[in-house]
Amino acid sequence: MMGPIVMPGDKYDVIIIGGGPAGLTAGLYASRARLATLLIEELIPGGQAAVTHQIDNYPGFPGGISGEKLMESFKQQAESFGLEIAQGRVERLTLNGDHKGIRTDDKEYTAKAAIIATGSRPNNLGVPGEEKFKGKGVSYCATCDGAFFRDAEIAVVGGGDSAIKEALFLTKFARKINVIHRRSELRAEKVIQEKALGNEKIEFVWDSVVEEIGGEKMVEYLNLKKVKGDERVRLKVEGVFVYIGNRPNSDFLQGVIELDEKGYVKAGDNTETSSPGIFAAGDVRTKLLRQVATAVGDGATAAMAAEEYISRAE
Numbered sequence: 487m488m489g490p491i492v493m494p495g496d497k498y499d500v501i502i503i504g505g506g507p508a509g510l511t512a513g514l515y516a517s518r519a520r521l522a523t524l525l526i527e528e529l530i531p532g533g534q535a536a537v538t539h540q541i542d543n544y545p546g547f548p549g550g551i552s553g554e555k556l557m558e559s560f561k562q563q564a565e566s567f568g569l570e571i572a573q574g575r576v577e578r579l580t581l582n583g584d585h586k587g588i589r590t591d592d593k594e595y596t597a598k599a600a601i602i603a604t605g606s607r608p609n610n611l612g613v614p615g616e617e618k619f620k621g622k623g624v625s626y627c628a629t630c631d632g633a634f635f636r637d638a639e640i641a642v643v644g645g646g647d648s649a650i651k652e653a654l655f656l657t658k659f660a661r662k663i664n665v666i667h668r669r670s671e672l673r674a675e676k677v678i679q680e681k682a683l684g685n686e687k688i689e690f691v692w693d694s695v696v697e698e699i700g701g702e703k704m705v706e707y708l709n710l711k712k713v714k715g716d717e718r719v720r721l722k723v724e725g726v727f728v729y730i731g732n733r734p735n736s737d738f739l740q741g742v743i744e745l746d747e748k749g750y751v752k753a754g755d756n757t758e759t760s761s762p763g764i765f766a767a768g769d770v771r772t773k774l775l776r777q778v779a780t781a782v783g784d785g786a787t788a789a790m791a792a793e794e795y796i797s798r799a800e
C-alpha cells in the first residue's frame with residue numbers, strides 16, 4: 487500500500503509528465519514564464535516523435551527533419567530557459583487541495599499545477615506468436631530495428647500514416663516489404679500513399695489480417711487470412727513491423743480525472759481537464775488530429791493555462 491504524499495511546500499509551480507513534443511513545448515513556455523518547472527520523462531525526451539526517422543510535415547523544415555534531431559532541439563531550447571528534466575515512471579497523480587502530488591517509481595514531487603503529456607503507445611496485434619517473437623523479428627519501431635533487416639523480406643501491418651511512412655523508410659534496408667492491410671484503401675496521407683504505391687520494393691496485401699506469427703527462434707512466417715471468406719496464406723518473412731494505431735498512456739489517471747471510453751484524457755483545446763489545475767496536452771487528450779504540430783500548440787496552451795491557474799490561486 488502506498489502511504490499519503492507528504493507536502494513540505496511545493497518546490498515546483500508546474501510538473502509536466504511526459505517529454506514528447508507537447509511536454510517539451512509546455513516546458514519551454516512555462517520556463518519562459520519563469521515558473522519553476524520540472525518535466526518527468528520515463529525514457530529519453532522526445533517521445534514517439536524521436537523515433538520517427540523523418541518528419542516531413544512540421545512547418546519550417548522544407549525537405550523534412552529527423553525526429554531525433556527535431557526533438558533534441560526542442561529539449562535544448564526548453565532547457566536553455568531553465569526547464570529541469572528528471573527521469574522516472576509516473577505511477578500516481580494525487581490531488582490534495584490545491585496541491586498535485588506526483589509519485590514516480592522512486593520519488594515523490596508536489597506542484598501547484600500539473601500538465602499531462604504522456605502521449606500514446608503502439609497497439610499490439612494480439613495474435614499468437616506476437617509476444618514470443620518481440621525483439622526476435624516483431625518490432626514496433628522501424629527507426630530502432632530497421633537496420634537488422636538488410637536485404638530481408640519483411641512485412642508491415644497497417645494502413646495509416648505510421649505504417650506507410652515506416653514501410654517507405656524500411657525500403658532503405660529490406661529487399662521487399664509486404665504491407666498487410668485489412669482494407670483495400672489506405673488511411674495514410676495522400677502524398678505518402680502515392681510514394682508507397684509507386685515504390686517497387688513495396689507490395690500490398692489487401693483485405694488481409696495476420697492470424698499468427700510463426701517460426702522457431704526468430705520470425706519465419708505470418709499466417710494471413712482474407713477478411714472476407716476463408717482464404718488463408720502463409721507469407722515467409724524474417725520480420726514484421728506492427729503499426730496499427732496507438733492507445734493513450736493514461737492508466738495511472740484512472741479514477742483521478744475523466745477519461746473517455748478509449749482512455750484519452752477528456753480535455754478541449756484549452757487543455758483543461760475535469761480537475762482544476764491539471765491540464766492535458768498532445769496525443770493523450772481527446773482531439774481531432776494527433777501530430778507534432780498540434781502537440782506543440784497544446785503544450786504552449788497548457789503552460790499558459792497553468793500560469794493563469796497558479797496566479798488565480800495565489
Ligand code: NAP
Pocket residue numbers: 541542543611643644645646647648649651667668669672673675695729730731732775776777
Ligand atoms: P492510425 O491512423 O490509427 O492507423 C492505424 C491503421 O491500422 C489503420 O489503417 C487501421 O485500419 C489499421 N488497424 C487498426 N487496428 C487494426 C487491427 N487490429 N488489425 C489490423 N489493422 C488494424 O494509426 P497511425 O498510423 O499510428 O497514426 C496515429 C496518428 O499519428 C494519426 O493521427 C496519424 O495521422 C499520426 N501520424 C502522422 C504521421 C505523419 O507523418 N503525418 C506519421 C505517423 C503518425 P483501418 O484503416 O481499416 O482503420
